Amino acid sequence: MARVLIINLASLPMPGNEPIFPIGARCVEDALRFAGHFVRLMDFVESPQALDDFSWLNDAYDIIAFAIRNIDPIDLSCDGHVLEYARFSERVHAALDPKQTGGSRPLLVAGGPGFSLFAKSLVDLLGVDLGISGPAETVMLEVAADPGAFLGSGSILQGRRYDGFVERVLTHPPALMRAYANTRNAMIGVETMRRTCFQKCIYCPYAHITGNNSGDYKPLVLMAAEIDAIHGAGFRRIFFTDSIFNSQRAAKDIARLLGGSDFPDLTWSAYFSPKPFDDAFAGLLAKSGLETVVISPDSLDAGMMRNLGKNFDLASVEKFLKRCRAHGLTPMVNIVFGGPGETRETVRNTARFINENLRAGELSMHVGYRILPQTALAALTGLTEPDLLAPTFYPIEEQIVQWLIQDLDSRFLTPSVMVNLLAGRAAARRMRKIPATALRGETTDGFSHVALSREPA
Numbered sequence: 001m002a003r004v005l006i007i008n009l010a011s012l013p014m015p016g017n018e019p020i021f022p023i024g025a026r027c028v029e030d031a032l033r034f035a036g037h038f039v040r041l042m043d044f045v046e047s048p049q050a051l052d053d054f055s056w057l058n059d060a061y062d063i064i065a066f067a068i069r070n071i072d073p074i075d076l077s078c079d080g081h082v083l084e085y086a087r088f089s090e091r092v093h094a095a096l097d098p099k100q101t102g103g104s105r106p107l108l109v110a111g112g113p114g115f116s117l118f119a120k121s122l123v124d125l126l127g128v129d130l131g132i133s134g135p136a137e138t139v140m141l142e143v144a145a146d147p148g149a150f151l152g153s154g155s156i157l158q159g160r161r162y163d164g165f166v167e168r169v170l171t172h173p174p175a176l177m178r179a180y181a182n183t184r185n186a187m188i189g190v191e192t193m194r195r196t197c198f199q200k201c202i203y204c205p206y207a208h209i210t211g212n213n214s215g216d217y218k219p220l221v222l223m224a225a226e227i228d229a230i231h232g233a234g235f236r237r238i239f240f241t242d243s244i245f246n247s248q249r250a251a252k253d254i255a256r257l258l259g260g261s262d263f264p265d266l267t268w269s270a271y272f273s274p275k276p277f278d279d280a281f282a283g284l285l286a287k288s289g290l291e292t293v294v295i296s297p298d299s300l301d302a303g304m305m306r307n308l309g310k311n312f313d314l315a316s317v318e319k320f321l322k323r324c325r326a327h328g329l330t331p332m333v334n335i336v337f338g339g340p341g342e343t344r345e346t347v348r349n350t351a352r353f354i355n356e357n358l359r360a361g362e363l364s365m366h367v368g369y370r371i372l373p374q375t376a377l378a379a380l381t382g383l384t385e386p387d388l389l390a391p392t393f394y395p396i397e398e399q400i401v402q403w404l405i406q407d408l409d410s411r412f413l414t415p416s417v418m419v420n421l422l423a424g425r426a427a428a429r430r431m432r433k434i435p436a437t438a439l440r441g442e443t444t445d446g447f448s449h450v451a452l453s454r455e456p457a
């Protein structure tokens with residue numbers, strides 16, 4: 001039996017970070033526990049006092065694992081979290097000084113979705129022995145069987161399928177659920193499937209993060225038991241964490257389950273695609289406690305949607321909105337201005353569609369595409385993982401915010417949207433421009449630079 005400590009770095013107090021229930025780390029903890037290992041999950045929302053007093057690190061552990069969910073809030077005006085992680089890791093290293101622990105030290109491991117994107121850089125930066133990219137349960141079980149074998153390896157192992165996902169109920173510890181059930185807008189994630197994302201959006205790294213996972217679907221009875229415990233712990237909001245909820249073959253059954261009488265007052269949300277989205281599905285959703293039907297066309301200009309690699313078109317967005325209206329569902333449409341090929345004209349077209357088709361509160365709008373490794377956008381700009389660790393964005397036209405203010409109806413320009421837009425514009429002006437000639441790639445759109453990158457704070 002190994003003794004394992006998992007530290008949820010996403011629960012550190014950091015500017016721009018609003019911790020959410022750590023379901024990824026919980027999956028790993030649960031798998032290890034079930035196999036008979038001793039595991040402690042250190043979470044600073046549950047145990048804020050542990051930030052000052054590091055005595056919990058003095059217990060004897062064979063493995064200490066860092067859970068890294070986010071790298072940055074993918075927002076032009078926000079700093080990254082990586083330096084905070086590095087500082088925290090330094091504190092852990094100092095506390096584990098082998099001179100004080102009689103020469104031996106635990107194996108240091110890192111994993112999580114944010115980690116998977118920057119595995120190579122983070123293994124070095126955090127000084128860990130081993131990184132696990134993608135779904136980590138199976139590999140962690142192998143590592144826990146013989147931690148010493150990985151000491152000092154500096155390697156990165158690729159996560160694999162885990163049988164337990166379809167075989168056992170995932171039950172979270174009540175104390176951890178209570179700690180998060182008390183947070184503002186408390187919401188907990190639930191996975192319905194483990195399947196790579198087959199969409200080809202040029203900015204999105206989901207397929208890389210979820211790994212080569214061709215399709216496990218959580219049986220409905222396991223999901224019902226998981227949700228029952230979540231509901232019992234006081235959560236009234238869940239988010240299905242699947243890349244696209246309605247690409248799940250049991251999406252209708254899940255909507256039916258949620259619409260039943262088992263979970264009073266429970267509301268939920270998820271990422272949807274405008275297709276498949278038929279009338280029968282919309283009808284079930286309308287009775288299921290669904291808050292908003294989130295879709296991400298990212299632009300509402302036909303050419304831009306093609307540039308961004310969307311696998312649906314404007315007509316399917318229109319049809320989707322019509323169905324939402326017919327069934328009383330509230331759509332939430334994600335738009336990110338400033339992708340490759342964005343011009344005065346494409347901004348105008350997107351704004352026109354928004355003005356004609358959306359109501360106040362149905363638009364979620366951002367400016368600037370965060371370039372992430374393992375994406376077509378990274379390939380297009382020629383930027384590689386180490387280039388991208390600091391928040392890095394596809395170059396945007398300076399006037400884009402002005403165009404939005406001119407084009408969008410005032411119902412979408414609420415005070416908080418205006419603050420965000422102006423903060424983004426101010427941040428973009430201060431960012432380092434990465435000159436096109438310094439890199440392998442060539443830019444489209446005639447920009448003289450390939451990206452905007454935020455200097456570490």
Ligand code: B12
Binds near residue numbers: 067069112113240
């Ligand atoms: C669903 C989701 C959300 C939901 C979360 C709902 C909820 N309550 O849980 C919502 C919409 C709220 C959300 C918000 C945000 N998200 Co989000 N989200 C996702 C998504 C699609 C799935 C994450 C998930 O829960 N998966 C299911 C769990 C079980 O899987 P997992 O966490 O990956 O865990 C597995 C492995 O990673 C590994 N693992 C996990 N932890 C650990 C720990 C150790 C020690 C080890 C060894 C392994 C390990 O094993 C686990 C089990 O197999 C991912 C993209 C993706 N496809 O992964 C983005 C993603 C994680 N989000 C991301 C971001 C940036 C955000 C936001 C900051 C966006 C924003 N500006 O608002 C916020 C921040 C939220 C927060 N406060 O932390 C980024 C993070 C990378 C980055 N750029 O920093 C991702 C990768 C998407 C992207 N754009 O690249 N998100």
